[in-house]
Amino acid sequence: MAKRDYYETLGVSKGASADEIKKGYRAKAKELHPDRNADNPDAEAQFKEANEAYEVLKDANKKAAYDRYGHAAFENGMGGGGGHPGGGFRGQGDFASAFSDVFDDLFGDFMGRGGQGGGRTRAARGNDLRYNLRISLEEAYNGLQKTINVPSAVSCASCKGTGAEGGSEPVTCPTCSGMGKVRAQQGFFTVERTCPTCNGMGQTIKNPCKTCHGAGRVEKERSLSVNIPAGVETGTRIRLAGEGEAGMRGGPTGDLYIFIEVSEHRLFQRDGTNLYCRVPVSMVDASLRMSILASLSGLRREHGISIIYITHDLATAYQISDEVIVLHEGLIVEYGPPREVIAKPQHPYTIALLSAVPKIEAHDTADRLILEGEIPSPINPPSGCRFRTRCWLREQLGNPERCATEEPALAASPRDLDVAVACHFPLEDGAASTTKVGRTAAAASSKAKSKA
Numbered sequence: 001m002a003k004r005d006y007y008e009t010l011g012v013s014k015g016a017s018a019d020e021i022k023k024g025y026r027a028k029a030k031e032l033h034p035d036r037n038a039d040n041p042d043a044e045a046q047f048k049e050a051n052e053a054y055e056v057l058k059d060a061n062k063k064a065a066y067d068r069y070g071h072a073a074f075e076n077g078m079g080g081g082g083g084h085p086g087g088g089f090r091g092q093g094d095f096a097s098a099f100s101d102v103f104d105d106l107f108g109d110f111m112g113r114g115g116q117g118g119g120r121t122r123a124a125r126g127n128d129l130r131y132n133l134r135i136s137l138e139e140a141y142n143g144l145q146k147t148i149n150v151p152s153a154v155s156c157a158s159c160k161g162t163g164a165e166g167g168s169e170p171v172t173c174p175t176c177s178g179m180g181k182v183r184a185q186q187g188f189f190t191v192e193r194t195c196p197t198c199n200g201m202g203q204t205i206k207n208p209c210k211t212c213h214g215a216g217r218v219e220k221e222r223s224l225s226v227n228i229p230a231g232v233e234t235g236t237r238i239r240l241a242g243e244g245e246a247g248m249r250g251g252p253t254g255d256l257y258i259f260i261e262v263s264e265h266r267l268f269q270r271d272g273t274n275l276y277c278r279v280p281v282s283m284v285d286a287s288l289r290m291s292i293l294a295s296l297s298g299l300r301r302e303h304g305i306s307i308i309y310i311t312h313d314l315a316t317a318y319q320i321s322d323e324v325i326v327l328h329e330g331l332i333v334e335y336g337p338p339r340e341v342i343a344k345p346q347h348p349y350t351i352a353l354l355s356a357v358p359k360i361e362a363h364d365t366a367d368r369l370i371l372e373g374e375i376p377s378p379i380n381p382p383s384g385c386r387f388r389t390r391c392w393l394r395e396q397l398g399n400p401e402r403c404a405t406e407e408p409a410l411a412a413s414p415r416d417l418d419v420a421v422a423c424h425f426p427l428e429d430g431a432a433s434t435t436k437v438g439r440t441a442a443a444a445s446s447k448a449k450s451k452a
Contacts, residue, residue, distance in 0.1 A: 003071050006053035014067070018058065025054040124201070126153065126217075126245035126254035133258050135228065137265040141303075143230030150224055150256065153217045153245040159209035161246065163216035170203035178202045201248070217246040226258060231273070236260040293320055315357050318342045326350050329376055329386040332410050336419030346413055346426035348393040383407075385424065397425060 007014050010024040028050040030036070037043030056062045056074070065073040131150055155161040164170060172178040176195035180202035184191045194200040208214030224243060237259055244254025268275045279292060297320060300307055311317055317324050318338045325335040326347065334347040345351045355369035373390040376382050384404040388394050394403050402424050410422040 004049065006057055006066060009049055009053040010057065021054065021057045025050060025058075124248040124251045126247040126251060128254040129244045129256045131256060131258045132261060133226070133228075134261045134263055135232075136263050137268060137270065139228070140232050140260075140262045141230060143232075144228050145225060146228060147223055147225050148258075149221050150243075151219065151221045154220045154222065155246040156209060156212035156216055156218050158211040159216065161216045163209055163212060163214040163248075164205050165207045165209050168205075168207045170205045173198035173202055173204050176202065216248055216251075224256070228260070232260050232262070233270070233272075234260065234262045289316075296320075312353070313357075314342055314353055326353070329378060329381055331386060332420075332422060333387065334419065334421045334423075335410075336413075340419045344419075346419065346421045347387075347423045348391050348427075349387050351427070352392075393425065393427075400424070 007016065010021060010028055012020050012024040016024070029047070032043050032047040032050060056066050062074075129150065129152060131148060133146070133148065135144070135146075156163070159165065162170075173180070173195060175197035176182050180195055180198065180200040181192050182195050184193075195202075198204050205214045209216075212218050222243075224240070226238065226240070228238070237257055240256040240258065242253045243256035246253050262270070268277050293316070296307055296309070299305065309317065309320065314324070321338050323335060324338050324341045326333050326341065326349065328349045334341055334345065334350050341350065342354065345354060352369045352371050369392065371390045371392070376386050376389055382389055382404075384402070384406055385391070385394075385408050388403045391403070394400065406424070408422045408424050410420050413419045413421050413426060
């Protein structure tokens with residue numbers, strides 16, 4: 001197959017100038033580079049074809065030979081020096097030479113530099129800074145405004161960030177010609193490194209500022225006021241845009257990142273948005289218990305928080321709770337306002353718990369309800385109602401089959417919509433309000449039988 005015209009390959013007209021040829025090759029190199037055309041199997045061949053065309057047309061002697069003889073100029077040793085661009089250059093060096101002309105444009109675009117072409121800007125963005133801030137649990141709960149001192153690099157006031165004395169302007173670096181980097185060719189590869197003269201800035205200052213020594217910035221400690229929102233936790237990151245280090249020679253300022261660490265509290269432990277504490281209390285020290293309960297009630301009123309109080313003492317729950325939840329084997333069997341659940345219980349387990357509350361009145365002769373039967377296993381609970389193996393009410397009802405086969409659902413009580421109970425035969429007459437639990441159970445039994 002005949003070779004394409006080199007001018008046509010680069011998308012330029014015959015007689016195009018060197019700048020036009022280079023511009024056309026730059027566009028083709030970006031368009032056809034294999035890294036950008038992974039899904040195009042022909043891209044690599046087309047990319048090599050463009051390299052071949054540019055290798056000939058960028059050289060004045062080869063271009064003149066091609067303009068006169070076409071592709072034949074490079075066949076059979078013609079065209080000076082035995083060049084053989086068709087199908088292969090003189091080793092890999094020619095390819096590297098051609099490609100290095102647009103190396104910065106091509107890979108600068110790949111790396112997000114947007115194709116800086118023949119130079120680099122002298123300004124460089126300042127570094128981001130990190131500040132670790134430790135606060136207390138109380139401060140994390142309430143939020144606060146805190147002043148911090150941050151050592152940083154700020155713009156030099158003497159030269160206004162230019163790095164030059166007396167308003168003089170920087171000049172292009174003679175070593176790298178403003179590129180900020182120098183290249184060395186090693187075989188096929190082109191090695192690029194930072195220019196040692198200008199340290200990558202692309203410009204040098206003949207008369208550097210005496211204050212900042214040409215850097216355009218100086219070290220200084222700044223005081224900043226930071227708003228810490230309520231509810232922060234360890235690991236929270238707060239970004240202050242533009243509060244980092246000043247840029248080199250007038251470059252943009254970096255950002256400041258504040259990392260929050262909440263100190264451990266002597267009493268409370270935190271789990272997400274919840275606080276909890278463990279306080280060992282002697283069973284006989286009733287005064288200490290009431291002191292703790294009073295403290296918890298004060299915290300609730302002061303801060304408007306919710307408290308989950310777990311206890312077997314229903315009398316205490318009656319005094320301090322807005323709602324009471326009774327659990328048996330991990331399931332809710334009854335819940336509602338204390339005046340309803342504790343004063344007028346409907347589930348047999350609730351009634352049994354209330355019967356165990358100590359009485360101090362001498363005239364109080366209420367019977368203690370002792371739960372007998374098999375204690376259910378949490379690992380392998382019984383079928384149906386989990387309380388049935390110890391339920392005294394079930395025995396009085398003649399062991400209804402429903403209790404053994406059907407698990408009762410937590411539902412609104414037929415007696416009072418403010419209370420929910422999980423029982424097939426809930427009591428309706430407030431059994432705990434009577435003085436004799438046993439007699440109450442018997443009365444409830446007769447009512448339940450009539451319903452069944």
